[in-house]
Amino acid sequence: MANYTCLLLDVDNTLLDFDAAERQALTDTLRQYELPCDAQACDTYHEVNRKLWTSLAKGELNKNKLFAVRFARFMQAMGLPDNGKNREINDYYEDQLALHADVLPGALTALEELAEVATLAIVSNGATKVQQSRIKASGIGRYMDGIYISEHVGAAKPSAKLFDLVLKDLGVTNRSRVLVVGDDLHADIKGGINAGLDTCWVNFTGSDNDTGIQPKYTIGSYEELYRIVMEPEELENLGVRNRRHMNDL
Template sequence: MAYYTCLLLDADNTLLDFDAAEQAAITDTLNHYGLPHDAEAVETYHRVNRQLWDSLARGEINRNKLFAVRFSRVLQALGQPDAGNGREMNDYYENELSNHADLIPGALNALEELGEVATLAIVSNGAQAVQQPRLSASGLERFMDGIYISEKVGAAKPSAKIFDYSLRDLGLTNRSRVLVVGDDLLADIKGGINAGLDTCWVNFANEENDTGIQPKYTIHSYEELYKIVMEPEELENVGMRNLRHRNEG
């Protein structure tokens, strides 16, 4: 039996390539509204957006406030007049984002392997109208025993409530066999710690951790996650199912 029999997985930049999706969506949005959409403008958006999501994780603002002010602050930072378009721009951007289901290379194969030994579920802070289409189009849904999006659950990471809700819905009570896996230290890892769960930081970009938040594990590839989740005899079977299917074909 695997060391961890349930994985609560973040979606963006853990399984879905959110950076690629965001880059396309924000460039399209700025261009649509006749605004600068060069690298500097996109970076301005990233900075403002990151500040707001960090404020949400600290409980300083709520989601409605974030979506209401995000593009107004971006326009201000770009030195552009708002003209009351901030919320409209946010809605346009969210729609564009929902159309991009870019996967991190190897994600589907990793889920195929991990799903052989563990219950898999997604726990995401993304907006329902954005995440659901992306998860459906990406092919991730078929591997999941549950999908828990903060907007629908009524609680967001790093609150323990969203993890508690997920485990109740999955019918799981042994928290020592549950692993929270995600790329965001402030939301995913802090949230898992708040819920009393083991945590694994997905650090594909080899970033420095200067937050003071300490995950139990850090990985730089899906293969490293196999070694954390699976026992030795299970590791021996990694890749064998695909090989068997090829031989049967």
Template sequence: MAVYHCVLFDLDGTLLDFSAAEHGALMETLEHFDFPATEQTEQIYRSINDALWAALERGEIRQEKLVVRRFEKLQEELGIKQDPVQMNAYYLARLTQRADVFPEVENVLKELAEVATLVIVSNGVENVQLGRLERAGILPYFDGVFISGKVGASKPSRKIFDVALNSLGIENRKKVLMVGDSLKADISGGNAAGLDTCWCNFKMSPGPEKEKPTYTITNLEQLFEIVMEEEELANVGNPDKRHMV
């Protein structure tokens, strides 16, 4: 049996390249609504959006308000008037069509799905995240998908982790690993939920001063040595194994 029987994965920045998806969807949205589709506008939007998502993690704003407020604030910054609800709907529709998968993701999921239950725990809008998972072709590897917009709680709140584990009937949290790129949402949240955590430090950022992950990796293939027993590690890459997809 694997060291960890269940692996919870964050989605954006961990499995999917959200920066690439966001850039493409945002540029299409700006052009459609006659905003300047420039690097400067994108930087303004990202600053607004990042601040609002940080407020969400602190419990200061609800997600349904956040997704519209970011376009209200962008309009205030640029002095351009459009319907922010329509802008957000158009943006989310474009975002749903984008599933930029990190190169090693499918191979890692294929191998880990042989030895552990794989689950998505993601902050985001449900139909957008599900659409991107389906388009990426990796949805069949997961036994459960828990999105904050559907659950009614966002990471780092313990509730979203509790909902996921209770729904799957998983009681032994010592055998559960949370994997994600956000120190606040994934590592702090996972730690508070009584889980071991793995920080995906793909950008080689300085280590955290407060919230300490159980493990730190710089590429997803390093998960094999964390999750698998020696016998399972020996079978990685064996083409004779039965894969679920």
């Protein structure tokens, strides 16, 4: 039996390449509204957006507020006049983002292997419309036993409530065999810690952790995740199909 028989997985920059999707969606949006779209503009947007999502994870604002002010803050940071279209621009950006479902290299193979030994579920803070579209287009949904998006569930990471609701819906009672996997220290890892669950920080880019939030594990590849989740016998059977797990839930 696997060391962990239930994995609660983030989507962006854990399974799907959000950076690539964001880059294309942002470029298309800025051009659509005849706004600067050079490297400075992109860097400014990323900084504004990062701060807003960090504030969301800390409970300082909700998602509706984030979407309402995101491009207003961008315009202000760029020294541009407010054109009164901030929410319209944001909605257009979200529509563009939904079109891009770039799968990270090795993600589908990893899901195929992990689904043989564990219950898999997506737990995402992303916008429902955007995430549903990207999950469907990417093909990652077929490996999931559940898909939980915070807007629909009614709670967001890092709230323990979200993870409690997910585990209840999945019928998982043995929390010692649950692993939260994600790239966001403030949302995924802090959320897992808040819920009393083991956590695995996906750090494919080799970033420094200066947050004070300490995951139980840190990985730089999906192969490292195999070694955390699977027992030696299961590792030896990588590539063998139809060995569907019998979970100790």
